[in-house]
Amino acid sequence: MGNSYPSKDRLSAPKIRRFELRLSEPELQQFLQLEKSLGISRADIVRIRVLKNSANMLVNAKELMKQLDGIGAKLGRSGNNINQLARHANILHNQGLLSQSVATEFNSLLGHYITVQRELEKIIRQIIRQMKS
Known part of the structure:
Protein backbone atom coordinates (compact mmCIF):
# COMPACT_ATOMS: atom_id res chain seq x y z
CA MET A 1 0.00 0.00 0.00
CA GLY A 2 1.35 3.41 -0.94
CA ASN A 3 1.36 6.19 1.57
CA SER A 4 -1.40 8.69 0.74
CA TYR A 5 -0.04 11.38 3.06
CA PRO A 6 2.88 13.72 2.37
CA SER A 7 6.18 12.66 3.88
CA LYS A 8 7.01 13.98 7.34
CA ASP A 9 9.87 16.00 5.80
CA ARG A 10 7.43 17.84 3.54
CA LEU A 11 4.97 18.44 6.38
CA SER A 12 7.68 19.82 8.65
CA ALA A 13 9.28 22.03 5.97
CA PRO A 14 8.81 25.77 6.62
CA GLN A 29 -19.28 23.25 6.92
CA GLN A 30 -18.49 20.11 4.94
CA PHE A 31 -14.77 20.96 5.06
CA LEU A 32 -14.90 21.57 8.83
CA GLN A 33 -16.67 18.24 9.32
CA LEU A 34 -14.03 16.50 7.21
CA GLU A 35 -11.27 18.12 9.27
CA LYS A 36 -12.95 16.94 12.48
CA SER A 37 -13.60 13.38 11.29
CA LEU A 38 -10.10 12.88 9.86
CA GLY A 39 -8.35 14.55 12.77
CA ILE A 40 -5.99 16.54 10.54
CA SER A 41 -5.80 20.25 9.74
CA ARG A 42 -7.52 21.89 6.78
CA ALA A 43 -4.11 22.83 5.40
CA ASP A 44 -2.97 19.21 5.55
CA ILE A 45 -6.18 18.04 3.87
CA VAL A 46 -5.52 20.43 0.97
CA ARG A 47 -1.84 19.47 0.80
CA ILE A 48 -2.63 15.77 0.74
CA ARG A 49 -5.38 16.10 -1.86
CA VAL A 50 -3.62 18.53 -4.16
CA LEU A 51 0.02 17.53 -3.81
CA LYS A 52 -0.34 13.77 -3.62
CA ASN A 53 -2.51 13.27 -6.73
CA SER A 54 -6.27 13.44 -6.62
CA ALA A 55 -6.52 9.67 -7.16
CA ASN A 56 -5.36 9.14 -3.59
CA MET A 57 -8.15 9.14 -1.03
CA LEU A 58 -8.28 10.59 2.41
CA VAL A 59 -9.41 8.04 4.97
CA ASN A 60 -12.25 8.76 7.34
CA ALA A 61 -10.68 7.07 10.35
CA LYS A 62 -13.90 6.94 12.39
CA GLU A 63 -15.83 5.28 9.57
CA LEU A 64 -12.96 2.87 8.88
CA MET A 65 -12.77 1.87 12.54
CA LYS A 66 -16.56 1.37 12.60
CA GLN A 67 -16.34 -0.90 9.56
CA LEU A 68 -13.39 -2.86 10.99
CA ASP A 69 -15.27 -3.27 14.26
CA GLY A 70 -18.22 -4.70 12.33
CA ILE A 71 -15.95 -7.12 10.48
CA GLY A 72 -14.44 -8.20 13.79
CA ALA A 73 -17.90 -8.85 15.23
CA LYS A 74 -18.86 -10.94 12.19
CA LEU A 75 -15.65 -12.94 12.50
CA GLY A 76 -16.45 -13.54 16.17
CA ARG A 77 -19.94 -14.79 15.35
CA SER A 78 -18.53 -17.03 12.62
CA GLY A 79 -16.06 -18.46 15.11
CA ASN A 80 -18.86 -19.16 17.56
CA ASN A 81 -20.88 -20.90 14.83
CA ILE A 82 -17.87 -23.04 13.93
CA ASN A 83 -17.44 -24.02 17.58
CA GLN A 84 -21.12 -25.01 17.82
CA LEU A 85 -20.86 -27.07 14.62
CA ALA A 86 -17.69 -28.73 15.90
CA ARG A 87 -19.41 -29.66 19.19
CA HIS A 88 -22.38 -31.06 17.30
CA ALA A 89 -20.10 -33.00 14.92
CA ASN A 90 -18.22 -34.39 17.92
CA ILE A 91 -21.50 -35.62 19.48
CA LEU A 92 -22.48 -37.27 16.18
CA HIS A 93 -19.01 -38.79 15.89
CA ASN A 94 -19.23 -40.23 19.42
CA GLN A 95 -22.61 -41.76 18.52
CA GLY A 96 -21.20 -43.19 15.29
CA LEU A 97 -23.54 -41.04 13.18
CA LEU A 98 -21.04 -38.68 11.56
CA SER A 99 -20.22 -39.55 7.96
CA GLN A 100 -16.66 -39.20 6.73
CA SER A 101 -17.74 -36.92 3.87
CA VAL A 102 -19.34 -34.43 6.29
CA ALA A 103 -16.22 -34.38 8.47
CA THR A 104 -14.00 -33.89 5.41
CA GLU A 105 -16.16 -31.04 4.12
CA PHE A 106 -16.22 -29.40 7.58
CA ASN A 107 -12.42 -29.58 7.83
CA SER A 108 -12.07 -28.10 4.35
CA LEU A 109 -14.41 -25.20 5.15
CA LEU A 110 -12.69 -24.59 8.49
CA GLY A 111 -9.31 -24.50 6.77
CA HIS A 112 -10.63 -21.96 4.26
CA TYR A 113 -12.09 -19.84 7.09
CA ILE A 114 -8.74 -19.80 8.88
CA THR A 115 -6.93 -18.80 5.66
CA VAL A 116 -9.36 -15.92 5.04
CA GLN A 117 -9.14 -14.81 8.68
CA ARG A 118 -5.33 -14.72 8.57
CA GLU A 119 -5.36 -12.72 5.32
CA LEU A 120 -7.86 -10.28 6.83
CA GLU A 121 -5.65 -9.88 9.90
CA LYS A 122 -2.66 -9.05 7.65
CA ILE A 123 -4.68 -6.46 5.77
CA ILE A 124 -5.96 -4.88 8.98
CA ARG A 125 -2.39 -4.63 10.32
CA GLN A 126 -1.33 -2.96 7.04
CA ILE A 127 -4.20 -0.47 7.32
CA ILE A 128 -3.27 0.35 10.91
CA ARG A 129 0.39 0.87 9.97
CA GLN A 130 -0.68 3.06 7.04
CA MET A 131 -2.90 5.18 9.28
CA LYS A 132 -0.06 5.71 11.75
CA SER A 133 2.40 6.97 9.13
Missing part, protein backbone atom coordinates in the same frame (compact mmCIF):
# COMPACT_ATOMS: atom_id res chain seq x y z
CA LYS A 15 5.59 27.11 5.16
CA ILE A 16 6.38 30.45 3.54
CA ARG A 17 3.62 30.71 0.94
CA ARG A 18 -0.05 31.38 1.56
CA PHE A 19 -2.92 29.81 -0.37
CA GLU A 20 -6.46 31.13 -0.20
CA LEU A 21 -9.53 29.03 -0.84
CA ARG A 22 -13.02 30.46 -1.21
CA LEU A 23 -15.93 28.24 -0.22
CA SER A 24 -19.68 28.57 0.07
CA GLU A 25 -21.10 28.20 3.57
CA PRO A 26 -22.23 24.57 2.97
CA GLU A 27 -18.79 23.74 1.53
CA LEU A 28 -17.09 25.28 4.56
Whole structure:
Protein backbone atom coordinates (compact mmCIF):
# COMPACT_ATOMS: atom_id res chain seq x y z
CA MET A 1 0.00 0.00 0.00
CA GLY A 2 1.35 3.41 -0.94
CA ASN A 3 1.36 6.19 1.57
CA SER A 4 -1.40 8.69 0.74
CA TYR A 5 -0.04 11.38 3.06
CA PRO A 6 2.88 13.72 2.37
CA SER A 7 6.18 12.66 3.88
CA LYS A 8 7.01 13.98 7.34
CA ASP A 9 9.87 16.00 5.80
CA ARG A 10 7.43 17.84 3.54
CA LEU A 11 4.97 18.44 6.38
CA SER A 12 7.68 19.82 8.65
CA ALA A 13 9.28 22.03 5.97
CA PRO A 14 8.81 25.77 6.62
CA LYS A 15 5.59 27.11 5.16
CA ILE A 16 6.38 30.45 3.54
CA ARG A 17 3.62 30.71 0.94
CA ARG A 18 -0.05 31.38 1.56
CA PHE A 19 -2.92 29.81 -0.37
CA GLU A 20 -6.46 31.13 -0.20
CA LEU A 21 -9.53 29.03 -0.84
CA ARG A 22 -13.02 30.46 -1.21
CA LEU A 23 -15.93 28.24 -0.22
CA SER A 24 -19.68 28.57 0.07
CA GLU A 25 -21.10 28.20 3.57
CA PRO A 26 -22.23 24.57 2.97
CA GLU A 27 -18.79 23.74 1.53
CA LEU A 28 -17.09 25.28 4.56
CA GLN A 29 -19.28 23.25 6.92
CA GLN A 30 -18.49 20.11 4.94
CA PHE A 31 -14.77 20.96 5.06
CA LEU A 32 -14.90 21.57 8.83
CA GLN A 33 -16.67 18.24 9.32
CA LEU A 34 -14.03 16.50 7.21
CA GLU A 35 -11.27 18.12 9.27
CA LYS A 36 -12.95 16.94 12.48
CA SER A 37 -13.60 13.38 11.29
CA LEU A 38 -10.10 12.88 9.86
CA GLY A 39 -8.35 14.55 12.77
CA ILE A 40 -5.99 16.54 10.54
CA SER A 41 -5.80 20.25 9.74
CA ARG A 42 -7.52 21.89 6.78
CA ALA A 43 -4.11 22.83 5.40
CA ASP A 44 -2.97 19.21 5.55
CA ILE A 45 -6.18 18.04 3.87
CA VAL A 46 -5.52 20.43 0.97
CA ARG A 47 -1.84 19.47 0.80
CA ILE A 48 -2.63 15.77 0.74
CA ARG A 49 -5.38 16.10 -1.86
CA VAL A 50 -3.62 18.53 -4.16
CA LEU A 51 0.02 17.53 -3.81
CA LYS A 52 -0.34 13.77 -3.62
CA ASN A 53 -2.51 13.27 -6.73
CA SER A 54 -6.27 13.44 -6.62
CA ALA A 55 -6.52 9.67 -7.16
CA ASN A 56 -5.36 9.14 -3.59
CA MET A 57 -8.15 9.14 -1.03
CA LEU A 58 -8.28 10.59 2.41
CA VAL A 59 -9.41 8.04 4.97
CA ASN A 60 -12.25 8.76 7.34
CA ALA A 61 -10.68 7.07 10.35
CA LYS A 62 -13.90 6.94 12.39
CA GLU A 63 -15.83 5.28 9.57
CA LEU A 64 -12.96 2.87 8.88
CA MET A 65 -12.77 1.87 12.54
CA LYS A 66 -16.56 1.37 12.60
CA GLN A 67 -16.34 -0.90 9.56
CA LEU A 68 -13.39 -2.86 10.99
CA ASP A 69 -15.27 -3.27 14.26
CA GLY A 70 -18.22 -4.70 12.33
CA ILE A 71 -15.95 -7.12 10.48
CA GLY A 72 -14.44 -8.20 13.79
CA ALA A 73 -17.90 -8.85 15.23
CA LYS A 74 -18.86 -10.94 12.19
CA LEU A 75 -15.65 -12.94 12.50
CA GLY A 76 -16.45 -13.54 16.17
CA ARG A 77 -19.94 -14.79 15.35
CA SER A 78 -18.53 -17.03 12.62
CA GLY A 79 -16.06 -18.46 15.11
CA ASN A 80 -18.86 -19.16 17.56
CA ASN A 81 -20.88 -20.90 14.83
CA ILE A 82 -17.87 -23.04 13.93
CA ASN A 83 -17.44 -24.02 17.58
CA GLN A 84 -21.12 -25.01 17.82
CA LEU A 85 -20.86 -27.07 14.62
CA ALA A 86 -17.69 -28.73 15.90
CA ARG A 87 -19.41 -29.66 19.19
CA HIS A 88 -22.38 -31.06 17.30
CA ALA A 89 -20.10 -33.00 14.92
CA ASN A 90 -18.22 -34.39 17.92
CA ILE A 91 -21.50 -35.62 19.48
CA LEU A 92 -22.48 -37.27 16.18
CA HIS A 93 -19.01 -38.79 15.89
CA ASN A 94 -19.23 -40.23 19.42
CA GLN A 95 -22.61 -41.76 18.52
CA GLY A 96 -21.20 -43.19 15.29
CA LEU A 97 -23.54 -41.04 13.18
CA LEU A 98 -21.04 -38.68 11.56
CA SER A 99 -20.22 -39.55 7.96
CA GLN A 100 -16.66 -39.20 6.73
CA SER A 101 -17.74 -36.92 3.87
CA VAL A 102 -19.34 -34.43 6.29
CA ALA A 103 -16.22 -34.38 8.47
CA THR A 104 -14.00 -33.89 5.41
CA GLU A 105 -16.16 -31.04 4.12
CA PHE A 106 -16.22 -29.40 7.58
CA ASN A 107 -12.42 -29.58 7.83
CA SER A 108 -12.07 -28.10 4.35
CA LEU A 109 -14.41 -25.20 5.15
CA LEU A 110 -12.69 -24.59 8.49
CA GLY A 111 -9.31 -24.50 6.77
CA HIS A 112 -10.63 -21.96 4.26
CA TYR A 113 -12.09 -19.84 7.09
CA ILE A 114 -8.74 -19.80 8.88
CA THR A 115 -6.93 -18.80 5.66
CA VAL A 116 -9.36 -15.92 5.04
CA GLN A 117 -9.14 -14.81 8.68
CA ARG A 118 -5.33 -14.72 8.57
CA GLU A 119 -5.36 -12.72 5.32
CA LEU A 120 -7.86 -10.28 6.83
CA GLU A 121 -5.65 -9.88 9.90
CA LYS A 122 -2.66 -9.05 7.65
CA ILE A 123 -4.68 -6.46 5.77
CA ILE A 124 -5.96 -4.88 8.98
CA ARG A 125 -2.39 -4.63 10.32
CA GLN A 126 -1.33 -2.96 7.04
CA ILE A 127 -4.20 -0.47 7.32
CA ILE A 128 -3.27 0.35 10.91
CA ARG A 129 0.39 0.87 9.97
CA GLN A 130 -0.68 3.06 7.04
CA MET A 131 -2.90 5.18 9.28
CA LYS A 132 -0.06 5.71 11.75
CA SER A 133 2.40 6.97 9.13
